[in-house]
Amino acid sequence: MRHYAGYLFDLDGTIYLGDELIPDADRTVAKLRERGARVQFLSNKPIARRENYAVKLTKLGIPCTPDDVVNSPLASARYLASEHPGKRVMVMGEAPLQQELLDAGVELTDRVEDTDILLVSWDRDVTWVQMEAAHQALRQGARFFATNPDTVCPVEGGRTVPDAGAMIAYLQASTDCMLEVMIGKPSPIITEMALARIGLTADQCLMIGDRLGTDIAMGETAGLDTALVLTGVTNRDDLERSSAKPTYVLESVAEIS
Ligand SMILES: [Mg+2]
Secondary structure, three states: OOOOEEEEOEEEEEEEEEEEEOOOOHHHHHHHHHOOEEEEEEEEOOOOOOHHHHHHHHOOOOOOHHHHHHHHHHHHHHHHHOOOOOOEEEOOHHHHHHHHHOOOOOOOOOHHOOOOOOOOOOOOOOHHHHHHHHHHHHOOEEEEEOOOOOOOOEEEHHOEEEOOOHHHHHHHHHHOOOOOEEEOOOOHHHHHHHHHOOOOHHHHHEEEEHHHHHHHHHHHHHOEEEEEEEEEEOHHHHHOOOOOOOOOOEEHHHOOO
């Protein structure tokens, strides 16, 4: 395997599974850092703060600060603040996303008539009243953005639960409005932000992850080499059935040399 100047790691299914470290993931990251490579963690999951990831990774033996983590709430907040300043945003999402948006100075609204942009995310407290408000906002011409495309999120016991992608599908079905802007992986928006933060270009970096439709698709959309790890949601049968072409297929991150 080629030595890269930078490594972008997905988290769930790649560095850990639930609360369990993938064996030797800590040693892999330490080895890359010792070599002088820059490492960043890149997660689509919109329901936790970067501070939580830094604490969790550090406890698992991978010392980190919040600045080592780019997640879809951070990418959404920075993107809205820089590309759509002054716009009022209706958010369908949880407190970590809302806080990241407020920290970036994004103006939030619950009022349909004030909404310039609807930002759809994963919200485990969503009600029909909120779904209806989002529906009306789109009907009245609000722009349609989303934090991440994942339709499900794996949870304990091998089950999955509906994620942001399912909420996007619900609103597309009810309004006939199609999503305009995806911010999380595989969007170039989050990729370019991650590259800017580590100060490298796409061709200098390797993206490592367990999902074909997000982590590996980033290779096609942003020009990165990719490594699929088989410790998460994807197995070899899935890979054979898919048109995705990761640069490397690894049993786990422990194989990164
Ligand atoms: Mg993953």
